[in-house]
Amino acid sequence: MCGESSSVDINVCSKWQNSLSDLIKEYEPLNILNTDETGLFFKCLPEKTFTLKKEKCHGGKHSKERLTILLAVDMDGSEKITPLVIGKSAKPRCFKGINSFPTKYRSNKKAWMTTELFNEWLVSLNSHMKREKRHILLFLDNCTMHNNAPPLSNVKLQFFPPNSTSKLHPLDMSIIHNFKTFYRCEVVKSVLDSLENQQNVTISLLTALSIIDKAWRAVTPLTIDSCFKKSGFHSPNQIDVDDTLTEFNTEPSLWEALL
Numbered sequence: 001m002c003g004e005s006s007s008v009d010i011n012v013c014s015k016w017q018n019s020l021s022d023l024i025k026e027y028e029p030l031n032i033l034n035t036d037e038t039g040l041f042f043k044c045l046p047e048k049t050f051t052l053k054k055e056k057c058h059g060g061k062h063s064k065e066r067l068t069i070l071l072a073v074d075m076d077g078s079e080k081i082t083p084l085v086i087g088k089s090a091k092p093r094c095f096k097g098i099n100s101f102p103t104k105y106r107s108n109k110k111a112w113m114t115t116e117l118f119n120e121w122l123v124s125l126n127s128h129m130k131r132e133k134r135h136i137l138l139f140l141d142n143c144t145m146h147n148n149a150p151p152l153s154n155v156k157l158q159f160f161p162p163n164s165t166s167k168l169h170p171l172d173m174s175i176i177h178n179f180k181t182f183y184r185c186e187v188v189k190s191v192l193d194s195l196e197n198q199q200n201v202t203i204s205l206l207t208a209l210s211i212i213d214k215a216w217r218a219v220t221p222l223t224i225d226s227c228f229k230k231s232g233f234h235s236p237n238q239i240d241v242d243d244t245l246t247e248f249n250t251e252p253s254l255w256e257a258l259l
Helices: 010-024 115-131 170-196 205-218 221-230 252-258
Strands: 032-041 066-074 080-087 104-107 136-140 155-159
Touching: 032 170, 066 115, 066 170, 066 205, 080 115, 080 205, 104 115, 115 155, 170 205, 170 221
Parallel strands: 032 136, 080 104, 136 155
Antiparallel strands: 032 066, 066 080
16 A cells, blocks of 8 residues: 555544534635645546557557646635646747636746745735635645745635645545546547547647636536535535535546547
8 A cells, every 4th residue: 555545544534523613613614715736747648548459559658748736615615716727838839929818827947836836826815805805714734835824814724634635635535536537538528629620639738728727617516515524524504415426527428429
């Protein structure tokens, strides 16, 4: 066994979940948010395909072009914050002449989240909440770039216990996985359309931003609500819904069309 989940202390998780109701009791589900970063190989295609016996089939190299995406969502799934996407290029050619983007975009040499970028995002989120006259509780992990936050008037940070986010982090439960499933589905559709129209198969950074926005909007409130509940988040003011989580929340007919 490997990965973070194998090192989780169950007693720490139980203690945290028992105290969670006291932490969130003064907040409505709308004002309880969770945020996390994830890496995305935005040009990668599925690793498997169908071919007839004795027919030659060759695979290519997997693209290693990566983006870092910061996602944030509230407890009942009614509000999904616009994703922050971090790439390597400050001024990609595909951005030429484009004045507005479906997501926020920043860059650095390694396409990683940094303390400066995270604090910039926090200040922007705080300003947004201040305009809406809301005070929110933001749950996040305690990685290094999260530990030097600026003063915030409308955002209170609450860190998960160390080495436990795989069990306590709602976004890690399946929200990010669900988002990436939708993203991959849209990439496959885009490639098939290009092949059908006899065009070059390219996934530019601008195309990736559009797909990221579409995939994030496709994640349903039911999936988000289920992941929060699985992580131990329960609000007395929240109406219970079906706890069943469908990780692949895509219509069967759509997947059949891609096969």
